[in-house]
Amino acid sequence: MQPRIFHLHALSALHCGVGQAADVVDLPIARARATHLPIVPGSSLRGVLRAQMEGDPQREPDVPALFGPREIGGAADAFAGALAVGDAHLLLLPVRSLAGIVCYATSPFILRRYRQDLIRAGQAAPPLPNEPREGQARVVPDSVNRQDGVLFLEDLDLPAQEDPALRAWAAWIGQAVHPDDADAQTDLVTRFALLPDNIMHYLAETATEIRTRIAIDPATGTVKRGALWYEENLPAESVLWGVQALSRSNRQGDDRDAGALAACLPDEELLQLGGKAGVGRGLVRLLRREVSA
Amino acid sequence: MSAGNPRSLDLRSHRVARAAYARVEARKADEQRKKYGALVHKLPGMILQNGLAQTTGFLLAKAQKEPHAYAVLEDLVDVLTRSGSSTIQGGATGLHQRVIAADLNETLLLTRRALEAAGWMKRYVQGVLRIDATGTAEGDDAA
Numbered sequence: 001m002q003p004r005i006f007h008l009h010a011l012s013a014l015h016c017g018v019g020q021a022a023d024v025v026d027l028p029i030a031r032a033r034a035t036h037l038p039i040v041p042g043s044s045l046r047g048v049l050r051a052q053m054e055g056d057p058q059r060e061p062d063v064p065a066l067f068g069p070r071e072i073g074g075a076a077d078a079f080a081g082a083l084a085v086g087d088a089h090l091l092l093l094p095v096r097s098l099a100g101i102v103c104y105a106t107s108p109f110i111l112r113r114y115r116q117d118l119i120r121a122g123q124a125a126p127p128l129p130n131e132p133r134e135g136q137a138r139v140v141p142d143s144v145n146r147q148d149g150v151l152f153l154e155d156l157d158l159p160a161q162e163d164p165a166l167r168a169w170a171a172w173i174g175q176a177v178h179p180d181d182a183d184a185q186t187d188l189v190t191r192f193a194l195l196p197d198n199i200m201h202y203l204a205e206t207a208t209e210i211r212t213r214i215a216i217d218p219a220t221g222t223v224k225r226g227a228l229w230y231e232e233n234l235p236a237e238s239v240l241w242g243v244q245a246l247s248r249s250n251r252q253g254d255d256r257d258a259g260a261l262a263a264c265l266p267d268e269e270l271l272q273l274g275g276k277a278g279v280g281r282g283l284v285r286l287l288r289r290e291v292s293a
Numbered sequence: 294m295s296a297g298n299p300r301s302l303d304l305r306s307h308r309v310a311r312a313a314y315a316r317v318e319a320r321k322a323d324e325q326r327k328k329y330g331a332l333v334h335k336l337p338g339m340i341l342q343n344g345l346a347q348t349t350g351f352l353l354a355k356a357q358k359e360p361h362a363y364a365v366l367e368d369l370v371d372v373l374t375r376s377g378s379s380t381i382q383g384g385a386t387g388l389h390q391r392v393i394a395a396d397l398n399e400t401l402l403l404t405r406r407a408l409e410a411a412g413w414m415k416r417y418v419q420g421v422l423r424i425d426a427t428g429t430a431e432g433d434d435a436a
Contacts, residue, residue: 024337024412135397155344156397202401206408210341226425230338 002258013233016274026229040088062264088242098152100144107200126168138163312375313413325361330424349389378406
């Protein structure tokens with residue numbers, strides 16, 4: 001089994017939902033049960049990636065080995081796909097900031113899990129930064145979000161301490177998400193902030209994007225009866241990470257190993273993920289390039 | 294097991310649900326129930342989008358001319374208090390004052406508690422009053 005880290009970069013608001021819910025939002029996004037942090041289910045990603053590759057005549061022949069057969073006539077036709085795709089977890093949440101427009105927030109809990117996955121995937125990773133004090137944030141020394149020593153996020157005014165050690169993480173993620181774009185990497189670094197876990201958790205629950213939707217009755221030109229609802233989205237510019245694992249091909253007559261199959265997967269792919277595609281949701285970049293330490 | 298006793302060994306969600314059920318059911322005969330119901334539907338979204346301070350301030354500002362806005366705020370206070378989620382003195386105004394005086398940790402807690410209470414109120418507006426998000430009651434003519 002060959003594990004590898006992937007990243008998702010949301011180019012538009014992303015609605016990977018769980019259907020209608022008895023919750024404060026009518027159509028909430030998927031969240032991990034234990035942490036309540038947003039996730040993109042691996043099944044969503046795997047299905048979309050499969051569909052994308054099936055639509056490309058050059059890549060279509062590799063699809064069965066990677067994803068398994070589309071239809072199974074009997075036991076003789078059945079084999080498991082070589083590609084396993086894990087859930088994608090929230091790494092950076094873009095949060096409204098008084099200075100610098102937007103801040104990319106993460107927390108020690110999230111970085112710790114990310115680092116563990118990086119190490120499991122055989123990658124070196126920067127050491128964990130010092131945790132912020134209660135009610136305070138840590139930012140890179142040239143943060144564009146810090147004003148008079150304070151980070152103004154949504155309704156929260158957090159004293160922000162400069163921490164040069166954060167630069168390594170910001171640069172790492174910048175390289176993973178914008179491998180060929182030095183300006184975008186710098187942009188990400190200067191907007192990077194480490195928040196206490198409780199504040200990050202609060203923002204991940206309350207600073208997601210809520211869109212109000214209606215449907216118009218064509219006969220009257222007014223809102224259809226009952227047709228007013230609230231949808232939750234991960235904001236554009238959110239960054240998530242997950243683990244993909246490849247094994248050798250299980251298809252009869254195909255003796256490719258994990259390394260050979262890895263070459264069939266794109267290093268970068270533009271995908272439409274989740275629901276509400278017709279109203280512009282779910283445009284993401286899937287990135288699989290490894291970051292050099 | 295008292296509904297208002299936070300130490301009772303029942304689930305917090307059940308305490309909130311009981312308190313919300315009682316308040317929403319009491320609005321059945323209210324003349325303003327459709328407007329009340331439509332506003333309750335919006336309440337969780339308002340808290341998420343604007344924050345608890347803005348939301349309670351907005352409802353207070355509307356309260357003088359729109360009694361249903363005051364009713365929503367009153368019920369929110371009552372659900373928070375009776376469920377043991379938070380002790381609010383001074384009714385609707387007291388909640389707003391408490392919110393704007395809150396420190397960071399209390400703000401995080403109050404917001405989550407208010408969202409939980411608003412979520413249950415919304416459920417019972419749908420399930421008990423049978424009022425949808427556009428303020429239409431079940432059985433009304435489609436027009």
